[in-house]
Amino acid sequence: MQAEVIAVGTEILLGQIVDTNSAFIARGLADAGIEVYYHSLVGDNADRLTTVVNQARSRSDLVVISGGLGPTKDDLTKQTVAHLLGVKLIEDAAAMKKIQQHFEITGREMTPNNRLQALYPDGSLPLKNETGMAVGAFYRDPDAADIMLLPGPPSEAEPMFEHQALPQIIAAYHRHEFLVSKVLRFFGIGESKLVTELSDLIDHQTNPTIAPYAKVNEVTLRITARATEKAVGEQLLRDMTTTIMARVGDYFYGFGDDNSLAQVVVNELIDRKLTITAAESLTAGKFQSTLGDVPGVSAVFPGGFVTYANDAKRDLLGIPQEVIDAQGVVSEATAKEMAERSRTKLNTDFALSFTGVAGPDSLENQPAGTVWLGLAQRGKAPMAKLVHFTGNRAKIRERSVLAGLDWLRRVLRDLK
Amino acid sequence: MQAEVIAVGTEILLGQIVDTNSAFIARGLADAGIEVYYHSLVGDNADRLTTVVNQARSRSDLVVISGGLGPTKDDLTKQTVAHLLGVKLIEDAAAMKKIQQHFEITGREMTPNNRLQALYPDGSLPLKNETGMAVGAFYRDPDAADIMLLPGPPSEAEPMFEHQALPQIIAAYHRHEFLVSKVLRFFGIGESKLVTELSDLIDHQTNPTIAPYAKVNEVTLRITARATEKAVGEQLLRDMTTTIMARVGDYFYGFGDDNSLAQVVVNELIDRKLTITAAESLTAGKFQSTLGDVPGVSAVFPGGFVTYANDAKRDLLGIPQEVIDAQGVVSEATAKEMAERSRTKLNTDFALSFTGVAGPDSLENQPAGTVWLGLAQRGKAPMAKLVHFTGNRAKIRERSVLAGLDWLRRVLRDLK
Structure with missing residues (x-):
C-alpha cells in the first residue's frame, strides 16, 4: 500500500x-x-x-x-x-x-x-x-x-x-495492524554522535524502526513498532527504549513530540516545590522568559534580574565592584556572585546566572561564545561552569539558556 | 528560463x-x-x-x-x-x-x-x-x-x-539585466488589509512587481524592479515606495529582509543616546531578551526587572502593596508603577512595563490575552495602555513584547 x-x-x-x-x-x-x-x-x-x-x-x-x-x-x-x-x-x-x-x-x-x-x-x-x-x-x-x-x-x-x-x-x-510510536528527546549530543552510538540498531532496524531527527539544539529519536496486537507493539517500544537508554541515556531528557527542556525542568521544580530565580547578563532575560513559556511556572518562579551593565550587577544585586574589577565580569567569581545574590534576594531554592560574551565583539579579551554559568542552591556553596559556544549572537544566547536548563535538570536528577 | x-x-x-x-x-x-x-x-x-x-x-x-x-x-x-x-x-x-x-x-x-x-x-x-x-x-x-x-x-x-x-x-x-529589490516591513496591519489598500497597485503590477508576504506578527512587501541600468531600476523602486508610503506609511517600521522592530527601536535609541529599562510580569524577560538580540544594545540598556510574582513587584520595585490590592496586578495603576519605578531605579530615559494574563487560566477575573503596557519617560508622567490579544500563551507573550516595541517606536518617532 x-x-x-x-x-x-x-x-x-x-x-x-x-x-x-x-x-x-x-x-x-x-x-x-x-x-x-x-x-x-x-x-x-x-x-x-x-x-x-x-x-x-x-x-x-x-x-x-x-x-x-x-x-x-x-x-x-x-x-x-x-x-x-x-x-x-x-x-x-x-x-x-x-x-x-x-x-x-x-x-x-x-x-x-x-x-x-x-x-x-x-x-x-x-x-x-x-x-x-x-x-x-x-x-x-x-x-x-x-x-x-x-x-x-x-x-x-x-x-x-x-x-x-x-x-x-x-x-x-487497513491491514489489521497497530502502529505505535514514541519520541525520545536528547540534549547535549549531536545527531551524528547519537547516530554513531546507535549505528548497529539503526542499520538493522526492522520492527521497531528508529528515526533520528536533528532539531534546533537537540536531537529526537522516533521509535515506531507495528504489531497485530497493541500490547505487543508497546512491549517492542519498551524494549528498544531500554536498549537505547543504556547507551545514550545520560543525554535523554524526556519523551514526547510536544516537549522541551524548559517544560521538563519547570515541571520537575513544580513537582518538588522548589523555587528558582536568575540573574542574567548576556542572555538579558531569555532564561527567565523561557521559564515563563511553561504554564504553571508562577508557582516556583517569583521573578529575577537582568543585569546587563556592570552598574546593574552592582546596584541591583550588590556585587562588590572589587570582584568585577579584580576577576572580570565574565568570570567564575562574578557568575557565582550573581547566582548566590539573586537567590538570596528572592529567597529561592535555586538560582542560575549567565555572564559571557554574546558577540559579535569580544569582551575583556575573551572571544564571543565564552560564557560562565552560575548555579546557586540553598544550603550549598554556589558553583560555576565555563562553556564555549560557536555561532552568531542569537545562537550563543540561546545555547547559554539551554546549557543552564540542562545543568539544572542534571542537578535535580541527582538530588533523587 | x-x-x-x-x-x-x-x-x-x-x-x-x-x-x-x-x-x-x-x-x-x-x-x-x-x-x-x-x-x-x-x-x-x-x-x-x-x-x-x-x-x-x-x-x-x-x-x-x-x-x-x-x-x-x-x-x-x-x-x-x-x-x-x-x-x-x-x-x-x-x-x-x-x-x-x-x-x-x-x-x-x-x-x-x-x-x-x-x-x-x-x-x-x-x-x-x-x-x-x-x-x-x-x-x-x-x-x-x-x-x-x-x-x-x-x-x-x-x-x-x-x-x-x-x-x-x-x-x-540574467546577464544583461539588473534586478533590484527592496523589502518594506509593516507592523500592526494585517495582510488582507494591506493588500486591500494597495489592490490597484498589486493588480496592475508589471515593473516593479509587488509581493506581499504575511510573516509571523508582521507583513512585508517586496518590490522588485528590472532594468538594463541599475539606476533606472532604483528610481522605479523609489517611486513605488513613495506611492505605497502615502497609503500605509503609518504601519511602516523599516526596510530590509534582515530587520526587525527590535533592531529599529534599539538602533534609534543608540543613535539618540536614550537609555531604556523594563519591568516585566507576564513576558518574564522576553522584552529585555528581545532588546538583547540587537548588537550594541549595551550602550543604552543597563538591565531591568522580571517581576512575575506580586511579592517581586513589591520587593524589587517597591510598588506599594495597597496599589496592587486596590487596583489589581493587571491594571493601569500597576503598569504605570512598574514602568516609572524601574525607570527611576536604573535612572534611564525610558522604561516599558508588561503586566497581564498570559493564560491559559484567567487572572483577577480577566481573560487570557488582557495586557496592560506601561511606558515611562524621563520628565513626563507615565502612561499605560490596555491591549487584548488572542492566541495561546506563547503568542500572547510575543505579541505583548511587539506591542511594547511598536509603542516605543511611535513615541520615538514623534519626538522628532
Whole structure:
C-alpha cells in the first residue's frame, strides 16, 4: 500500500504561502501505516496537474490531492480530475444547502461559481467540509489508483482529512495492524554522535524502526513498532527504549513530540516545590522568559534580574565592584556572585546566572561564545561552569539558556 | 528560463516537519523572474531522488535541491547528485576548516562523518554556509539542466540561498539585466488589509512587481524592479515606495529582509543616546531578551526587572502593596508603577512595563490575552495602555513584547 500527496495552487507554487497540508496528510498516512514516497506541488494549471496526477497514479495506490476546490476561476482541480477519470461532476445536496444557507444568512449575493463548490466527481464518496463550503471526494477505482480530493485552506483540509478522509482510508486499506510510536528527546549530543552510538540498531532496524531527527539544539529519536496486537507493539517500544537508554541515556531528557527542556525542568521544580530565580547578563532575560513559556511556572518562579551593565550587577544585586574589577565580569567569581545574590534576594531554592560574551565583539579579551554559568542552591556553596559556544549572537544566547536548563535538570536528577 | 524546486528528507516526506525551504526558494526565483512550475519532495533515498532529479532536469533549466547535505548516513543528496552527474565529491578547504574549528572550540569529538559536510560535487562552485557546516554547490552543466544544492535546515538554507545562490543565479541567467529589490516591513496591519489598500497597485503590477508576504506578527512587501541600468531600476523602486508610503506609511517600521522592530527601536535609541529599562510580569524577560538580540544594545540598556510574582513587584520595585490590592496586578495603576519605578531605579530615559494574563487560566477575573503596557519617560508622567490579544500563551507573550516595541517606536518617532 503506497500513497502519494499532491498540493495544488499557484500561490504555494510561487512560495507566497507555505504548503502545510501535505505534511499534515503525510503524517496521518504514516500513522495509518501507509507508505508515502513522493509529494508534488503544481499550480492551478490543468495540463500540469494532469501530468502530475497521472504520474502519481502510475506508481501509487492512492493519490491525495489538496487545493483547487474553491469557487474562483483558478480552482480547477475537480474539473481536471473528473476529466481524467472520464466522469461528470455531480452536485452534493447537503453541500449545496450549506452554501445557499450561508448566502441567505450573510445577505450576500450568491454568484453561479459558488455552486461549483458543491460538485464532486460522479462515483466518488463526497466528503463533508465542516469548516467551509467546498465538498471533498474519495474516488475508488477498481482498475487504477484511488483519488482523494481535499480543499486547500488548512482550516478546511485538516478537519476533513482527520474526520472524514482518514477513517475512510483506514476502512479501505487497513491491514489489521497497530502502529505505535514514541519520541525520545536528547540534549547535549549531536545527531551524528547519537547516530554513531546507535549505528548497529539503526542499520538493522526492522520492527521497531528508529528515526533520528536533528532539531534546533537537540536531537529526537522516533521509535515506531507495528504489531497485530497493541500490547505487543508497546512491549517492542519498551524494549528498544531500554536498549537505547543504556547507551545514550545520560543525554535523554524526556519523551514526547510536544516537549522541551524548559517544560521538563519547570515541571520537575513544580513537582518538588522548589523555587528558582536568575540573574542574567548576556542572555538579558531569555532564561527567565523561557521559564515563563511553561504554564504553571508562577508557582516556583517569583521573578529575577537582568543585569546587563556592570552598574546593574552592582546596584541591583550588590556585587562588590572589587570582584568585577579584580576577576572580570565574565568570570567564575562574578557568575557565582550573581547566582548566590539573586537567590538570596528572592529567597529561592535555586538560582542560575549567565555572564559571557554574546558577540559579535569580544569582551575583556575573551572571544564571543565564552560564557560562565552560575548555579546557586540553598544550603550549598554556589558553583560555576565555563562553556564555549560557536555561532552568531542569537545562537550563543540561546545555547547559554539551554546549557543552564540542562545543568539544572542534571542537578535535580541527582538530588533523587 | 524555467526552474524546479526539490526538497529532500524523510522527515518532511513523513510530515514530521513542514518544508518551508521550497516556498522560500520559489519566492526568490519568482523575484528573479524565473518561472517555476513544479516542486517535488522525496525522502533520503538514492533511487527515488535520482528519479525526481532526472525528471526535473528533463523539463527545466535549473534544479534547486534543499536537504540531505548533513553528516548522517541518511544524508545522501550530494553523493546521489555527484553519481548522477558522473563526478567525484571534493573537499572545500574553508568548510573543512570551519568544521574542525567548531569541534576544537566546543571540545566535542569529531566523528569521520562530519567531514562529509565539507564535500561538494567536483566542477561546482561551492556555496558558503554562513550559519552551519554543510557546504552548498552550484553545478553548471553545458549539456543539461544546472543543479544547485542547499542544506536542509531553513536557518542554513535561507541565508545560503539569499546571499550565495541567488546572486549566482542572477549572474548566470540574467546577464544583461539588473534586478533590484527592496523589502518594506509593516507592523500592526494585517495582510488582507494591506493588500486591500494597495489592490490597484498589486493588480496592475508589471515593473516593479509587488509581493506581499504575511510573516509571523508582521507583513512585508517586496518590490522588485528590472532594468538594463541599475539606476533606472532604483528610481522605479523609489517611486513605488513613495506611492505605497502615502497609503500605509503609518504601519511602516523599516526596510530590509534582515530587520526587525527590535533592531529599529534599539538602533534609534543608540543613535539618540536614550537609555531604556523594563519591568516585566507576564513576558518574564522576553522584552529585555528581545532588546538583547540587537548588537550594541549595551550602550543604552543597563538591565531591568522580571517581576512575575506580586511579592517581586513589591520587593524589587517597591510598588506599594495597597496599589496592587486596590487596583489589581493587571491594571493601569500597576503598569504605570512598574514602568516609572524601574525607570527611576536604573535612572534611564525610558522604561516599558508588561503586566497581564498570559493564560491559559484567567487572572483577577480577566481573560487570557488582557495586557496592560506601561511606558515611562524621563520628565513626563507615565502612561499605560490596555491591549487584548488572542492566541495561546506563547503568542500572547510575543505579541505583548511587539506591542511594547511598536509603542516605543511611535513615541520615538514623534519626538522628532
